[in-house]
Amino acid sequence: MKFGKVDDPSLVDFSLPDDTVATQRLLKKTKNKKETEIYIGCAKWNKKDLKGFYPKGIKDELSYYAHEFNSVEMNATFYKMPDLTQVEKGKEKVPKG
Template sequence: MDLFVGTSGYNYKEWKGPFYPKELPNKEMLAFYSQQFNSVEINNSFYRVPKPDVVVKWAETVPEGFQFVMKATRRITHFKRLKDVAEETEYFVGIANELRDRLGAILFQFPPNLKKDMERMQTFVDLLPPRLPVAMEFRHDSWYDDELRACLRGHNAALCFAHEDDDTAELVDERFISTADWGYLRLRGSEYGEQEMKVWSQRVLSQDWDRAFVFFKHEDDGLGPKLARGFLDATGV
């Protein structure tokens, strides 16, 4: 299994000192980050779709093998809620493809108040290019059933699991489920101790995946990179 581990975003001035050298220019953050981790989840693309030349520059800045995940624009997931989004989807996918072989996946995160609508979901996934790696994060309980999982498996789309502090072990067992030959995990808790890291690393490594993405959330105190490194240490990578 190829492991791609990192944080949600990288361009945070608060990380100077805890992670980045204090005097590092902002324009050199990505180059520095890509020497520490092999993947990053771009969240700003949710709020504002980057220009093609910006995305090309990202790809040119990082070493071979580095993988970006781009979070899909909220126009698709939150404003239009998957309805009549062919134009927006085609445009965003085109921007993401500017990354070429540095594109790891596109993450579609749906709002908590978007309830299950399989007709709408099926229409949406049919818009996606067949070989495009996509992960989907659902935040309403109604989506978690066999019908959705079958739909995702039919498109080799990963069911993203986002872990929060108050998630029970039963919830993890129920929702950390494979729907593709690759996986996607967002560890959003405020802290993970050494034992918790071992548990999560084993959960990931026990899957029959070709590759897996694991991202820790942005914290102003720079904890995200520390946790990402702790996860890598727990896996022995």
């Protein structure tokens, strides 16, 4: 097995463990009774890092990625702040919400 990659992901149980007693107690005390929402995504969405995820010939990785995951990480600010045009172009490629 290559680090971080499993041979057959269908054989992996990705379910979360039961809450601990301490977590259950804490959750009972919360005033917000709304169901918890968990967002899943990857640290990057370009072809090089997700080789095999995108269909062959895909030209717009961000649009495809955004329809498969409900979270897109925008970590480019580490290098520099994107200009407004870049942000708007990215926003147009992903579903609203």
